[in-house]
Amino acid sequence: MPLPLETELRQQIAGDVLFDDVSRGLYSTDASIYQIPPIGVVLPKSKADVRAAVQVAAAHGVPILPRGGGTSLSGQTVAAAIVIDFSKYMNRILEIDAERGLVRIEPGVVLDQLNTALKPHGLQFGPDVSTSNRAALGGMIGNNSAGSRSVRHGKTIDHVRDLHVLLADGTELQCEPLDADAIAQRQSLETTEGEIYRRLPAIVDAVRDEIIARYPRILRRVSGYNLDAFVPELQTELPIAATSAELNAQWPDRGEFNLAKIIVGAEGTLGTITEAVLHAVPLPQQRGVACLQFRTIDAALKSVTTILKTEPSAIEMLDKYIIELSRTNLEYRSYLDFVEGTPEALLIVEYSGDTLEFVQDKLDQLEQILADWEGLEKYIPAVDPAQRDRIWNCRKASAPLLLSIPGARKPIAFVEDPAVAPGQAAEFARRFREILDRRGVAGSFYGHASVGCLHIRPMLDTKTAEDLTALKEISDEVAALIGEFHGSMSGEHGDGLARSYHNRDLFGEKLYAAFEEVKRLFDPRGLMNPGKVVSDVSPVENLRYGTEYRGRDIKTFLDFSGEAASAGTTGNGFLAATEMCNGSGVCRKTNTGTMCPSFMATRDEEHSTRGRANALRLALSGQLADDALTSQRMYDVMDLCLMCKGCKAECPSNVDVAKLKVEFLAQYYQTHRPSLGTVVMAHTGRLNRIGSALAPVSNWLARLPGAAYLTEKLFGVDRRRQLPTFQHDHFGRWFSRHTPHPGAGQNGKVILLDDCLTSFCEPNINRAAVQLLERAGYTVELAGLQCCGRPYFSKGLIAQGKSLVEKNIATLDKLSAEDVPILGCEPSCLLSLVDEYPDLVPTDAAQHVRSRSFTLDAWLAEQSAAGRCDLKFDPLDQSALLHGHCQQKALVGTSGTIDALKLIPQLNVTEVNSGCCGMAGSFGYEHYDVSMAIGERVLFPAAKTHTTGPVLAPGFSCRHQLADGTGTQALHPIELLAQQLTPDDQP
Incomplete structure (x- = not known):
């Protein structure tokens, strides 16, 4: 009796096998508007795992769907199938042959990962999709991805040399460049492989005239199968600056025939890629961009053919929606701060070369050629890497930024990447807008203007029947318009569930029949990623949000x-x-x-x-x-x-x-009892007070033999963790007896949030804060709160937390009644007032407290810059390594901390891009291994190799994580500032 599918997979696969409802739900969607629950999910650890999964699925007659990062915008990576996710384990770069410009990879390798590895060799992968920090190369191959610089580097198909492919029956194909003798040898095989090598050329020959007549003569065509790749005369017609001729010259062994060309862009419908050999291209030594601000989209697009004469490496367009959205996003709002007013479009034109002089000459040439261009409002060149990259990163974030538009109607992807000849783009965009205008639908326009590939997203609400009808009608009319312009329905994002429906009409019956024959040749049973490329499934089926979508009525604790x-x-x-x-x-x-x-x-x-x-x-x-x-x-x-x-x-x-x-x-916790550890951690404020009162006995007890084991069993605190040390002479005691600086009060008063972390475990930090504030001329009054409440709501004990927060708001609102600032050294506590308080208690008082709360170092830097206080510091000729606190980075940024540290003469501050330290309050005590793995990613190596000065970390958790992970005793920036105060002014 055959084993159940899940059981057989678990027996044969070393990787992960997921069949529970939640896991299946997580893989039921990607970046598209579609949702189809898979049958199950396999995360293979090796090629043997992939083969086993394919063979088991074949034995059960179950479809297979290969998947990488799940960033597909057309629904390619959702299906009722066994999803094979390569991203977790099969993400290794196996070999780099820098001399030949070749790299061998597994399909889960991410583009940025590959480019980071290639950079020391002066190489990069040519196609550069905007999702480069999460797009897997296997997915890029399956989709024939291109990216912003395709005018220079073409598509993925131009850079794939070899592919190892498993067919649906487990047959392994080695796809590589072959000469005539090698082709004949493969064709002689009495195997599935031999059948493919015999029949594919015959399929192409039978429709050669149709291919020449109907395939669009544009670079950006990824719809259908790549039958045109096997018609040599078509390969010399495409206007690619550095692909056809230059790549052929660089790699003379590309061969007469390569089966990989039919696999590329097939969206996983023909086979599963397990390994790839890719060509790399030289990495430009210099890049520069010019941002052109246009009054209208028409003016921008009409300029493209003129700009192309200057041989740019990219021309990208952003429309007004993306510009405005970037201004409201914390991460991106400074990227386009040079844009004036509300232009309808920006063009970002990039030049690359071996010297800065070459790039600058190109930028000057661009300025001259567009000097009198109608509709051009502003020309902004950027050769500084920081400014250049900010502009470029804003373009890369365009698609997800658009989806943050408020309202029920969202810019959705279903006709979002048509491609036409660049000279037709302005007229095509105008006609496209007419389709939308007739229905009162707005749309965002952006994308790869250099190659006529525009990302156009109509704003619709797929939960309404009216907009679903509009979706189908717009899809059909755009397809007809594409046919009129002899363009491609997809220039980048593929067919998937969104556009496979149109392939029959766009390519005609003969070519569509050839597509079906190719599908049967490689996948006779139709088990590979069903419903894509050759499919009549309507684009309004399988939607994530349809008219039947409903939500449960949930009474919430927070304000949403x-x-x-x-x-x-x-x-x-x-x-x-x-x-x-x-x-x-x-x-x-x-x-x-x-x-x-x-x-x-x-x-x-x-x-x-x-x-x-x-x-x-x-x-x-x-x-x-x-x-x-x-x-x-x-x-x-x-x-x-x-x-x-x-x-x-x-x-x-x-x-x-x-x-x-x-x-x-x-x-x-409405239905489950919190653990003892959860309750104890939630009462951190009380615990620290008791520990401080009993110190040093409390510290001695915590370090007795067996105490760590008992703490782990009772409270879930990992025995490998060092617990904070309580200070008997806590901050409150010190403050009650200290004598204020003579100049304190001349500039006003401040409220210091004496948090329960630093006050009882690291009181020297708040002492340093008082010293700085009083020297700056401020009277310091303590907030005197029991706790900010963060431990309660971070552990989900909202009732206790909300009660405490209500009291705290009343206290702080009164203390800051005359707009007295509330300052704090511990970002997690101070920023709770900014972020969580209004969600827990949505009142005017909470908003007032929020508006008056600042991190102390950033506030001091601001006062100093405004001339409202005068602090003098001794020089420190060292380099400080700064690790910013997560919540600080997320909510207010670290620039204020850096500005404060710059008050110290000669100090060089380097901020490490370390992400989260991994401790995050109680998390690191309860999840030691994950916590340390997070720290080892960037922070620990950076701290271990930093020997030129202090390591700085504003966060209590961050400093303790650094101590446990590296032995480094990090300072709070406030401590360093206090240490460097000039002694002349000390009382």
């Missing part, structure tokens, strides 16, 4: 009215907060930033921002079991969220999983 308003609804704001996640997967980046630290450590989808938001959405919309919201499985999904708030700042759609976790825990 803002999220509800942003979603254009008066309903469930908790659900609306989860729906802000559009699936773009920015949270899956692993090289830079803070979001998402637990994903960076585990590479598990459920431990990403997207995964957590998706899991909650599925529960809140009734797509999981009735008790799913408060189940142990949901607890496991949310448990590794560090509440760092990196997502709130770095997610272009502003998904705040930290807030979602607080609400989830509050809901969870």
Whole structure:
């Protein structure tokens, strides 16, 4: 009797096998508007695992879907199939042959990861998609991705040399460049491979005239199968500056025939890639950009053919929606701060070369050629790497930024990347706008203007029948318009569920029949990623949000009215907060930033921002079991969220999983008893007071043999952790007996938030704060709170936390009644007043407290810059390494801390891009291994190799994580500032 599918997979696969409802739900969506639950998910560790999964699926007659980062915008990576996710384990760069410009990889390698490895060799991968920090190369091959610089480097198909492919029956194909003799040898084989090598050329020959007549003569065509790649005369017609001729010259062994060309762009419908050999291209030594501000989109697009005469490496367009959205996003609002007014379009023109002089000459040439261009309002060149990269990064964030537009109608992807000849783009865009205008639908226009590939997103609400009708009609009319312009329905994002429907009409019956024959040749049983490329499935089927979509009515503990308003609804704001996640997967980046630290450590989808938001959405919309919201499985999904708030700042759609976790825990504890460790951690304020009162006995007891083991068993605190040391002479005692500086009060009064972390465990920090403030001329009054309340709501004990917060708001509102600033040294505590308080207690008093709360170092820097205080510091000719606190980076940024440190003459401050330290309050005590893995990613190595000066960390948790992970005794920036105060002014 055959084994059940899941059981057989578990027996044969060393990697992970996931069949539970939550895991299947997480893989039911990608970055598109579609949702189809998979049958199960396999995360293979090796090629043997992939082969086993394919063979087991074939034996059971079950479809297979290969997947990387799940960033598809057309629904390519969702299907009722066994999803094979390569991103967690099969993400190794196997070999770099720098001399030949070749690299061998597994399909889960991310583009930025590859380029980081190639950079020391002076190389890069040519195609550069905007999702480069999370897009897997296997997906780029499956989609034939291109990116911003395709005018220079073409598409992925131009850079693939060899592919190892498994067919649906387990047959392995070696796809590589072959000469005539090698082709004949393969064709002689009496195997599936031999059949493919015999029949594919015959299929192409039978429709050669149709290919020549109907395939669009443009660079950016990724719809259908690449039959044109096997018609040599077509390969010399495309206007690619550095692909056809230069790559052929660089790699003379490209061969007469390469089966890889039919696999590239096939969206996983023909086979599963297990390994690839790719060509790399030289890395330009210099880049420069010019940002051109236009009055209208027409003016911008009409200038493109003229700009192309200057041979740029890219021409990208942004429209007014993206410009305005970047101005409201914490991460991106400074990137386009040079833009004046409200232009309808920007063109970002890039030049690259070996010298700065070459780039500058090109920029000057551009300025001259467009000197009198009608509609051009402003020309801004940028050769400084920091400014150049800010402009470029804003372009890369365009798609997810758009989805943060408030209201029920969102810019959605279904006709978002048509391609026409660049000279036709202005007329095409005008005609496209007419289609939208007839229905009263707005749309955002941006994309790769250099190659006529425009990303156009109509704003629709797919939960309404009216807009679903409009979606189908717009899709059909755009397809007809594409046919009229002899363009491509997809210039980059592929067919998927959104556009496969149109291939029959766009290519004609003969070519479509050839596509079907290719599909049968490689996949006779139709098991590979069904419903893509050759499919009549309507683009309004399988939607994530359709007319039947409903949410459960949940009474929440936090205020989600803002999220509800942003979603254009008066309903469930908790659900609306989860729906802000559009699936773009920015949270899956692993090289830079803070979001998402637990994903960076585990590479598990459920431990990403997207995964957590998706899991909650599925529960809140009734797509999981009735008790799913408060189940142990949901607890496991949310448990590794560090509440760092990196997502709130770095997610272009502003998904705040930290807030979602607080609400989830509050809901969870409605039906589950909190653990003893949870209760103890929530009472950190009281615990620290007691520990300080009993010190040094409390410290001695904590270090007795067996105490760590007992603490782990009772409270869940990992025995490998060093507990903070309590100080008997805590800050409050010191403050009550200290004598203020004679100049204190001449500049006014401030409230110091004497938090329960630094006050009882590191009182020297608040002492330094008082010293600085009084020397700056301020009288210091203590807030005197029992606790800010953060430990309560971070552990989900909302009732206790809310009661405390209400008292704190009343106290702080009164203390700051005359706009007296509330200052704090510990970012997590001070910023609770800014972020959590208004959500817990949505009152005017809470908003007033929020408006008067500042981190102390940033506030001091601001007062000094404004001339309101005069602090003098001794020079320090050293380099300080600064690790910013997560919540500080997310909510207010670290520039204020850096500005304060710059008050110290000769001090050089380097901020490490370390993301989260991994401690995050109690998280590091309860999840030691994950916590240390997060620290080892960037922070620990940076601290270990920094020997030229102090290591600085504003966060209490960060300093303790550094001590445990590296032995480094980090200073709070306030301590360093106090140490460097000139002694002349000391009392």
